[in-house]
Amino acid sequence: MPRTEEANQRIRAERRAQILDAAAQVFAHKGLAGTRTADIAAACKMSEGLLFHYFASKEDIFTAVVEAALQASGNPVQAALQRPGSPLEKLRWLLQVFLPGMWSKPGYFLVILQALNSETTPEALRERVLEQSNRNLHIYQQLIVEGQAAGEVVQGDPAVLTLAFAACIQGLGSGVLHWPRLLGLNTPPDPEVVLHMLTV
Amino acid sequence: MPRTEEANQRIRAERRAQILDAAAQVFAHKGLAGTRTADIAAACKMSEGLLFHYFASKEDIFTAVVEAALQASGNPVQAALQRPGSPLEKLRWLLQVFLPGMWSKPGYFLVILQALNSETTPEALRERVLEQSNRNLHIYQQLIVEGQAAGEVVQGDPAVLTLAFAACIQGLGSGVLHWPRLLGLNTPPDPEVVLHMLTV
Amino acid sequence: MPRTEEANQRIRAERRAQILDAAAQVFAHKGLAGTRTADIAAACKMSEGLLFHYFASKEDIFTAVVEAALQASGNPVQAALQRPGSPLEKLRWLLQVFLPGMWSKPGYFLVILQALNSETTPEALRERVLEQSNRNLHIYQQLIVEGQAAGEVVQGDPAVLTLAFAACIQGLGSGVLHWPRLLGLNTPPDPEVVLHMLTV
Amino acid sequence: MPRTEEANQRIRAERRAQILDAAAQVFAHKGLAGTRTADIAAACKMSEGLLFHYFASKEDIFTAVVEAALQASGNPVQAALQRPGSPLEKLRWLLQVFLPGMWSKPGYFLVILQALNSETTPEALRERVLEQSNRNLHIYQQLIVEGQAAGEVVQGDPAVLTLAFAACIQGLGSGVLHWPRLLGLNTPPDPEVVLHMLTV
DNA sequence: GATGAATGAGGATTCATTCAT
DNA sequence: GATGAATGAATCCTCATTCAT
Numbered sequence: 001m002p003r004t005e006e007a008n009q010r011i012r013a014e015r016r017a018q019i020l021d022a023a024a025q026v027f028a029h030k031g032l033a034g035t036r037t038a039d040i041a042a043a044c045k046m047s048e049g050l051l052f053h054y055f056a057s058k059e060d061i062f063t064a065v066v067e068a069a070l071q072a073s074g075n076p077v078q079a080a081l082q083r084p085g086s087p088l089e090k091l092r093w094l095l096q097v098f099l100p101g102m103w104s105k106p107g108y109f110l111v112i113l114q115a116l117n118s119e120t121t122p123e124a125l126r127e128r129v130l131e132q133s134n135r136n137l138h139i140y141q142q143l144i145v146e147g148q149a150a151g152e153v154v155q156g157d158p159a160v161l162t163l164a165f166a167a168c169i170q171g172l173g174s175g176v177l178h179w180p181r182l183l184g185l186n187t188p189p190d191p192e193v194v195l196h197m198l199t200v
Numbered sequence: 201m202p203r204t205e206e207a208n209q210r211i212r213a214e215r216r217a218q219i220l221d222a223a224a225q226v227f228a229h230k231g232l233a234g235t236r237t238a239d240i241a242a243a244c245k246m247s248e249g250l251l252f253h254y255f256a257s258k259e260d261i262f263t264a265v266v267e268a269a270l271q272a273s274g275n276p277v278q279a280a281l282q283r284p285g286s287p288l289e290k291l292r293w294l295l296q297v298f299l300p301g302m303w304s305k306p307g308y309f310l311v312i313l314q315a316l317n318s319e320t321t322p323e324a325l326r327e328r329v330l331e332q333s334n335r336n337l338h339i340y341q342q343l344i345v346e347g348q349a350a351g352e353v354v355q356g357d358p359a360v361l362t363l364a365f366a367a368c369i370q371g372l373g374s375g376v377l378h379w380p381r382l383l384g385l386n387t388p389p390d391p392e393v394v395l396h397m398l399t400v
Numbered sequence: 401m402p403r404t405e406e407a408n409q410r411i412r413a414e415r416r417a418q419i420l421d422a423a424a425q426v427f428a429h430k431g432l433a434g435t436r437t438a439d440i441a442a443a444c445k446m447s448e449g450l451l452f453h454y455f456a457s458k459e460d461i462f463t464a465v466v467e468a469a470l471q472a473s474g475n476p477v478q479a480a481l482q483r484p485g486s487p488l489e490k491l492r493w494l495l496q497v498f499l500p501g502m503w504s505k506p507g508y509f510l511v512i513l514q515a516l517n518s519e520t521t522p523e524a525l526r527e528r529v530l531e532q533s534n535r536n537l538h539i540y541q542q543l544i545v546e547g548q549a550a551g552e553v554v555q556g557d558p559a560v561l562t563l564a565f566a567a568c569i570q571g572l573g574s575g576v577l578h579w580p581r582l583l584g585l586n587t588p589p590d591p592e593v594v595l596h597m598l599t600v
Numbered sequence: 601m602p603r604t605e606e607a608n609q610r611i612r613a614e615r616r617a618q619i620l621d622a623a624a625q626v627f628a629h630k631g632l633a634g635t636r637t638a639d640i641a642a643a644c645k646m647s648e649g650l651l652f653h654y655f656a657s658k659e660d661i662f663t664a665v666v667e668a669a670l671q672a673s674g675n676p677v678q679a680a681l682q683r684p685g686s687p688l689e690k691l692r693w694l695l696q697v698f699l700p701g702m703w704s705k706p707g708y709f710l711v712i713l714q715a716l717n718s719e720t721t722p723e724a725l726r727e728r729v730l731e732q733s734n735r736n737l738h739i740y741q742q743l744i745v746e747g748q749a750a751g752e753v754v755q756g757d758p759a760v761l762t763l764a765f766a767a768c769i770q771g772l773g774s775g776v777l778h779w780p781r782l783l784g785l786n787t788p789p790d791p792e793v794v795l796h797m798l799t800v
Numbered sequence: 801g802a803t804g805a806a807t808g809a810g811g812a813t814t815c816a817t818t819c820a821t
Numbered sequence: 822g823a824t825g826a827a828t829g830a831a832t833c834c835t836c837a838t839t840c841a842t
């Protein structure tokens with residue numbers, strides 16, 4: 001007697017999730033080109049063939065992983081805008097979400113970096129990432145402009161402040177791999193340290 | 201009439217430099233695994249075979265490129281220590297060297313990022329990069345500690361400040377590829393914007 | 401209440417027939433190597449796994465399909481020999497059976513062609529097909545020789561006449577796929593047209 | 601010192617020809633789907649990789665082989681039209697070219713059959729073959745119609761006569777593999793035997 | 801030194817077949 | 822009996838590296 005359709009649905013959903021989880025780790029550390037499908041299969045303890053039951057190609061898995069990471073990294077930025085409080089408090093809240101996220105799930109940030117920094121990334125995906133990058137950047141900038149108006153944020157070209165702020169976030173996401181160990185740190189930095197860059 | 205030994209030496213040196221220049225661009229944009237030797241050959245307008253007269257392997261070229269980039273990025277940090285002036289002034293000088301360098305030769309920074317972030321990097325090279333990374337990190341930290349003692353730098357855990365400062369630098373080196381365009385900037389940021397993170 | 405043994409038998413027989421019918425169509429159009437078991441499963445609306453309850457392998461299905469086609473194409477030739485009337489009348493009767501068969505069930509002829517023309521055909525099957533081919537050929541030849549003796553069939557090397565006659569039949573079986581459309585025909589040709597090749 | 605460009609041209613042309621020759625044999629006997637690239641490589645005694653220096657894919661090789669075969673089989677038909685003499689003489693000349701061709705190079709005819717009869721054939725190629733098939737068919741028909749007008753060719757629906765004539769040619773091209781042996785023949789049939797189908 | 805044809809090991813992907821349910 | 826998830830051997834193709842010229 002065959003499995004119920006429902007049981008199959010569940011199996012499929014589980015397997016897809018397993019693959020994405022495992023693949024995220026591998027892609028984060030090796031990039032798209034440097035990852036062998038055998039690596040992914042080993043990481044999720046499946047046969048290599050099964051990967052292709054669930055995804056059409058290695059690029060497809062990568063795309064799905066990056067999309068998931070974009071969701072995870074995009075949502076807090078959108079959410080920050082809706083928060084109550086002053087612009088600076090919104091940025092603070094954002095960092096309170098981001099920084100622990102980087103420390104607990106560095107793969108998500110790394111995989112986006114990989115997608116952004118490599119020309120081997122499928123063009124369509126690259127554009128998606130850039131677009132989101134752009135959206136986030138402009139949300140930062142908007143909050144900075146509002147913060148300047150409110151007297152909470154230092155004066156100066158808001159584009160430059162945005163660049164520095166975004167760089168700090170991205171640099172933390174990429175540096176989290178090695179630096180905490182080298183510096184003897186094991187918790188995410190206090191958001192105030194980063195915010196100090198912007199405050200009067 | 202055979203070429204003189206001297207002329208041959210010169211040709212060899214030139215060729216190697218051509219290869220490294222071209223390869224740096226390609227590796228910066230595609231990473232080690234994503235770069236094909238054909239890409240490099242095309243970029244330096246040589247035959248693919250010729251690459252192997254000058255280097256033993258693709259990894260070898262990558263290693264040479266990264267070593268060169270490490271030189272370029274390592275020296276200013278060492279040099280900053282020797283500079284006259286206060287700790288903060290040394291950090292300022294460092295940024296005055298780094299930031300324009302990122303804008304004019306982003307490849308150097310990107311290639312180091314690629315080496316650092318990918319597990320496909322040959323282990324020996326990866327260690328070299330980490331070691332240098334570590335060295336730079338501790339120089340930053342030393343200057344920060346001295347700055348705090350001098351009352352120039354904000355109080356707080358120097359390791360955390362170092363982490364944030366290094367992150368900002370690295371984030372700028374990686375963000376320089378896309379963000380300036382997205383934000384309508386075309387010059388490197390004023391060092392003071394970054395320094396503001398550290399100053400009282 | 402378990403199904404009766406008898407009912408199971410019937411189901412098994414039905415299923416096998418369904419599979420063979422569907423597989424014949426697919427094999428006829430794609431050949432053994434070009435057909436995927438998924439194609440067959442789709443054509444008979446079963447799960448892929450079920451095919452393997454009824455047949456041991458893809459080759460097994462192919463063999464069964466070809467055997468069935470051999471039956472269908474072999475019997476009329478044997479039967480023609482037993483017919484009353486002159487040798488030419490026997491050949492005419494044969495064409496009267498064959499030609500409409502080609503037009504209504506082209507798959508049977510095509511699948512034999514596929515088996516005959518491809519070295520991917522399992523050796524044992526290939527020999528079966530060749531053997532039958534040989535048997536039919538020699539029946540044609542016998543009738544031609546008898547026809548010549550009776551003055552009904554043109555003089556000339558009977559082997560050559562047989563070759564041309566058989567070629568015409570096989571060519572019709574293979575050309576039926578495209579040519580009738582290209583020539584605006586939609587009924588099988590009059591047997592006399594083919595027989596004219598042999599008649600005085 | 602590198603090879604001269606001319607020498608490379610020659611090598612490339614030779615290799616391509618070698619591949620096409622060898623591939624024609626293999627494809628003729630196994631079809632597109634049934635042929636492994638390893639088979640082709642073995643047949644032309646090259647490494648498998650080298651095939652892909654010269655052709656982009658297995659399908660590409662197949663296409664090139666079929667195109668060559670189409671040239672070889674198409675030209676005589678066109679040429680027959682230009683011949684001096686009566687329509688029947690033109691058809692006779694055609695057979696005088698075709699039949700020996702089939703006996704000496706059966707691969708050319710078989711490979712066209714494979715392309716025509718299998719749905720695994722790339723669609724574009726399939727259309728090319730059909731188109732040529734159509735062209736030839738209509739040349740046969742034209743000559744038959746003219747022959748009827750001249751009183752050389754039997755009366756009857758010219759489309760049906762064309763069908764039978766074309767079938768005979770195609771059937772010979774496909775039967776040549778096995779039948780001559782089975783019938784003890786080792787020369788192509790006399791064209792008159794085939795022509796008898798059409799003559800009064 | 802320089803070229804690019806040639807190799808072959810390795811990688812992504814397919815697909816017949818098995819098996820738990 | 823029936824399903825479709827799972828496997829893994831085989832296949833097409835890529836690409837670093839070698840080598841004859």
